Amino acid sequence: MSAPAVLARRAMARVGLYVFVGLVLVFFALPLVWLVTTPFARTPSYRVPAPSFTLHNFRILWDNPYAVRSIGNSLVLAGGTAVLAVVFAGTAAYALSRVRLPGRDAVLYAVLLLSSIVTGTAAMVPIFLMLFQLDLIDNRLALVLVLTGGLLPSAMFILKDFMDTVPRSYEESARVFGASPFQILRHVVAPVVRPGLATIAVWAVVQVWGNFLLPYILLHDPAKQPAAVIMYTFYDEGGQPNFALISTFSLLYSVPVVLCYLVVNRRYGFRFQGGIKG
């Protein structure tokens, strides 16, 4: 092939590449435009607004009692689950890391397998029925426990790797000074594996923050529903969506996950993380 032909082909390939990237960019950015423009529009609707700016819609959001409360509910659910997941997975992972039992790894793999099989979707019927019969529908603690149960296996799996890296000599010297196992875990081991604990906490918060199905089937009282579910009540009597409310609420509800992501990204550098899905 002659040199100009090769150059021409390369140029064509480059153009093709840019067209491809451009199309992908449009595809991914298009739905996002509404999220950043509509909250500030004078007459919000499904239509991406012509440039205009008002903060009036945020006033409507602030005056809606359910909207503000639902963010609080989401915080309670996410925070509660994160704390329980970190504490229970931390203690369990520590014990499993220190005890030499035959078949210990098999148990870990088995629970990990279990958690990827028994998903919220596949187990919605028994979980709904269990809480229904125990009269625990609308009970937030019950929901937190259900959510924690689903996250524990992965959390234990990840934390066990962190626990394995803690040198035993630290604990032995603490034991010589008469520290109890709980004190050792809290004051010696936990500080060393703090990045691991933080990872689990952030991961749990993000998972619960976005979860729709479980709170949807287990919490029926609008005063207790989290942000993910409450958005479906933002319609007026005629069934028309209240766009002022929906658009501003979407933005408010999205900001924390984006911030979480940015913080994690900055601190740990967003490398590919095993099976962790945000």
Add this chain to the structure above:
Amino acid sequence: MLFVAPALALIAAFLVFPALWTLYLGVLKYDLAGSNAAAPQFVGLGNYRDALTDPRFANSLLLTVAFVGLSAVLGQNVLGFLLAAVLRDAASWVRGVVNAVVLLAWILPGTVVVFLWQALLDRGGGTLNALLGTPGAAWTLDHPLATIVAFNIWRGTAFSMLLYSAALGAVPRSQLETARTYGAGPLRTLRDVVLPHIRGHVLTNTLLITLWTFNDFAPYMLTGGGPDHRSETLPVYVYRTSIEGGALGYGSAISLIMLIVNLAIALFYLRLLRRRSA
């Protein structure tokens, strides 16, 4: 022992028990209300026979296969790989911008994302109709399957992109340059140089996104399974028959089928992981 107990108790209560209970509920004629609520009848494999002869189940199963195949196995997988490959040599600002929008689609809360897509596809003022000059086209009603497929590609491609970026980083540049020196085209380079290096990653990625897409409840939020059951994937089918319709026994039978599919995918994945670490 005390350290492991809380974690194991929660896992037993909310993962093991629901799975086993599904097995039991699936052989009952058990409804949320009516005469079968108070005294469930044992019907053996009756629910399974009903499911296999119900055209709505067959339809749902077929839709699920199409949904998973088109949006995850093909869509997310191929687009994620192409993006990872193209962005490797792109200018850093291009990479930054594309990464940002693709990741944003992945980390935003599900409910928000669904409203963004309603705004994109809305009949009256939707962004897509405005751009294409097709006012009044009802995408979610006329093309429900295509809608949820496009949605899921948009939502989940980030994971494949991240995984393949990491995987491609491990392909030695020298081999790529050798291939180029010998005049190998992109397709041959892909087949003979790149694929052998990342085969394990392709398999891992495909299995994980298959598992997630199979259990995805977002189609319900986007189209409600309609119109006329045309986007009713298995999770939506279970929800509509058992939680909405109250047929708990029948829903459990379908759930068990889902659990078995999950088990098959997960076992395959675990075997892969273990072989690689061994």
